[in-house]
Amino acid sequence: MIWVARIFSTSIGKKQLMAVTGILFLVFLTTHLLGNLSIYGGIEAFNAYAEHLHALGKLLVVAEVGLVVALIIHVTLAIILFFENRKARPIKYAVDKSGGGGRTLSSQTMPFTGLLILAFVGLHLANLSHHIVDQTNRTIFQIAYEVFANKGILIFYLASMVVVGLHVRHGLWSAFQTIGANHPKYMPFIEWLSIFFAVIVAVGFGSLPLAILALK
Amino acid sequence: MSGKNINLTLKIWRQNSPEDRGRWEIFQAKDISTEASFLEMLDIVNEQLALAGKEPVAFDHDCREGICGTCGCAVNGRPHGPDRETTLCQLHMRRFQEGDTLVIEPYRARAFPVIKDLVVDRSAFDGVIQAGGFVSVNTGQAQDANNLPVPRDDAERAMDAAACIGCGACVAACPNAAAMLFVSAKVSHLAVLPQGRTEAARRALSMVAQMDAAGFGNCTNHKECEVECPKGISISNIARLNREFIKAGLASKE
Ligand code: FES
Numbered sequence: 001m002i003w004v005a006r007i008f009s010t011s012i013g014k015k016q017l018m019a020v021t022g023i024l025f026l027v028f029l030t031t032h033l034l035g036n037l038s039i040y041g042g043i044e045a046f047n048a049y050a051e052h053l054h055a056l057g058k059l060l061v062v063a064e065v066g067l068v069v070a071l072i073i074h075v076t077l078a079i080i081l082f083f084e085n086r087k088a089r090p091i092k093y094a095v096d097k098s099g100g101g102g103r104t105l106s107s108q109t110m111p112f113t114g115l116l117i118l119a120f121v122g123l124h125l126a127n128l129s130h131h132i133v134d135q136t137n138r139t140i141f142q143i144a145y146e147v148f149a150n151k152g153i154l155i156f157y158l159a160s161m162v163v164v165g166l167h168v169r170h171g172l173w174s175a176f177q178t179i180g181a182n183h184p185k186y187m188p189f190i191e192w193l194s195i196f197f198a199v200i201v202a203v204g205f206g207s208l209p210l211a212i213l214a215l216k
Numbered sequence: 217m218s219g220k221n222i223n224l225t226l227k228i229w230r231q232n233s234p235e236d237r238g239r240w241e242i243f244q245a246k247d248i249s250t251e252a253s254f255l256e257m258l259d260i261v262n263e264q265l266a267l268a269g270k271e272p273v274a275f276d277h278d279c280r281e282g283i284c285g286t287c288g289c290a291v292n293g294r295p296h297g298p299d300r301e302t303t304l305c306q307l308h309m310r311r312f313q314e315g316d317t318l319v320i321e322p323y324r325a326r327a328f329p330v331i332k333d334l335v336v337d338r339s340a341f342d343g344v345i346q347a348g349g350f351v352s353v354n355t356g357q358a359q360d361a362n363n364l365p366v367p368r369d370d371a372e373r374a375m376d377a378a379a380c381i382g383c384g385a386c387v388a389a390c391p392n393a394a395a396m397l398f399v400s401a402k403v404s405h406l407a408v409l410p411q412g413r414t415e416a417a418r419r420a421l422s423m424v425a426q427m428d429a430a431g432f433g434n435c436t437n438h439k440e441c442e443v444e445c446p447k448g449i450s451i452s453n454i455a456r457l458n459r460e461f462i463k464a465g466l467a468s469k470e
Contacts, residue, residue, distance in 0.1 A: 003465070081434045085394075088433030094319055101443050108438070177451070178458055180460075
């Protein structure tokens, strides 16, 4: 097992763990969005989706544990890499200018959008997780409606989806690059997919609270 | 082709030794021909400093024809100055305007300590090369050319990576001071050729270990290195290094 520790304590090894866990979150985002789009089928469809999901039982628990482990890995490594990178340039440039076509708003804000997403996930679970919120007397639609009726929370949710979009925009193609999947045949598609997926996530998830509010 | 002369204000980082804290000094570069190269402009300024009994500005240079990788510092925040795929020695003063202010500072990275003024110690790169940037061959009679068939595309890709002159602009440009473009170019130009495959796994692991030990940062795919590389090395080499690394780590005996 020593070789495992040796590989994943290197700079590339750490980044590849970041990439793999990141891709896992992208898969999760896709399924989470697809499921929640059931709101556009009406209140019954939405409640039925939630019931079917919870009926998965053990399978759901396995997925949840997997996501929590991935989250711990992703965040821990992000913090380590962030401080290592700061240490690598102890004296900053007086003039720090990009040559253009390199860093983007999204790539430069990854640590900060990441932290914001972490805060959002905390609030989101506290608001809506079936482990935390009692669902015996209320349907998931009623719970969600009450949450989003609070203007402050609604705005935080909408802003958070833009933040998630920003994180995904750099994260998606970056993950492919880091695991070594960069080829002239498909890299242009992956770069395009990064932007497309970011917009879909921001607009798709962002529309859900509004759809819920519109349905009462 | 006739040039004109321009006047510039130079804000240059001065540092007497690695231990010195360093400071900024302002110089007026007067009557500089736009046909002078950037380093010739520094030569002119240094000559005036020497005549005035002051210490000239130390900067690195050797070939002055863009092939050795010795020159380089940040000009207005850009390693090797504002031109694409151009080393500092190949940058010309016609790129600048009358009255411009140029901020000239050394490459900033923990792994590249400043020796004096604009000169940095890039021996961390030598350490990476020593860790695996070679192929072991038997001595004796040279092999017949074309004994080992190499597809043309592979040869081209190897040559593209081998164009790296090891100047350190990638580290300088990277917001994380990562050396991935350099290391990936050195791994790639051997990894795509049959001669380099034998030691490929060991090479990837030991060069990456040495890179980490030298105190470079971690790549976060900002692509700044590719933008500033005077030889136009592509970040697809970084992906190849990532591939070589994971292959070596998970599927080799190393
Ligand atoms: S001095 Fe040789 S590349 Fe500039």
